[in-house]
Amino acid sequence: MIILVGYATVEGQTRRIAEAIASTIEAKGHQALLVDIASGAEYAVGHPQAAILCAPVHAVRYPAAFQAFLRQEASWLNGVPTAFVSVSLLIRSEFEEEREEATHFPDTLLQESGWKPGMIHHAAGALRYTEYDFFKRWIIRRMAEQENAPTDVTRDHEFTDWQALSAFVTAFLAAAKA
Ligand SMILES: Cc1cc2nc3c(=O)[nH]c(=O)nc-3n(C[C@H](O)[C@H](O)[C@H](O)COP(=O)(O)O)c2cc1C
Incomplete structure (x- = not known):
């Protein structure tokens, strides 16, 4: 199975996260197509049959290029197994209500773009x-x-929990019947 691992990053942590996801995918015998969404690179190469997209929260929003990508690609994304990995700092808070707040960061993004990922993972980023x-x-x-x-x-x-990330990708592959 060819799986698009698309990411946006400002300071590089989400790239590291996307690279780790791609490694897990390849370790399970699949092909990962690692693409920086803002680079304008071709992501339809090989026709991915699933996608895991990753983006960081900066000032309560995801990068504009990521929002634009979703608006453009929502319809094919909704036709294949997909997952979203939201990267933030707040998700590592010691306070339950702050972690809860962080789980709602994707709400507006998903509403506006119309993308309905089958699974969502919240990963803590880095300072x-x-x-x-x-x-x-x-x-x-x-x-x-x-x-x-x-x-x-x-x-x-x-702060990224690499084991939890790998477990999420493994669960995604199982759900996608990859
Ligand atoms: C300018 C700036 C603003 C940020 N704003 C938020 C925020 O509003 N909420 C949050 O939870 N994390 C916030 N963070 C933390 C980032 O999500 C975290 O540093 C993440 O690892 C950045 O990912 P990147 O390296 O892929 O850009 C912010 C970080 C920076 C540098």
Whole structure:
């Protein structure tokens, strides 16, 4: 089975997540078509029979290129097994109501695009303080303070649970009867 693993990323964590998904798919004997959606690369090559799409939350929204991709592709996506991996910081919150809030990040995106993924996974992202410019580091540090996330800006912090991600992909493949 050929599976499109399409992603959008701003700071690279969602690319890492998409790469891990592609590795799991290939380890299970399938073909993963890893595509950066914003690059304009051809994603219809080989005619994927399923798709896992991944996008990060930045200021409560997903990247515009990802929204545009979904609006354009919703109809074929709705005709094959699909899953959405939403990447955010809030999903790692220690507070239940904040985690609950993070599970609703996809609502508007899915409503507006008409895409109905069969499965949704919420993955925690990363804080890459060492890669932000001064202004961004300041803003993100303040956000981290409010969310009880690490505020040590001298190093990066990764929260992604790689095992849970791999288990999700395995469950998706089983549901897609791949
Ligand atoms: C400028 C900025 C804004 C962000 N806004 C949010 C947000 O509103 N909610 C949230 O849960 N996470 C937020 N995050 C955390 C990102 O989702 C997290 O850093 C993720 O790993 C980014 O993925 P990327 O590296 O693929 O761009 C924000 C991060 C940055 C840098």
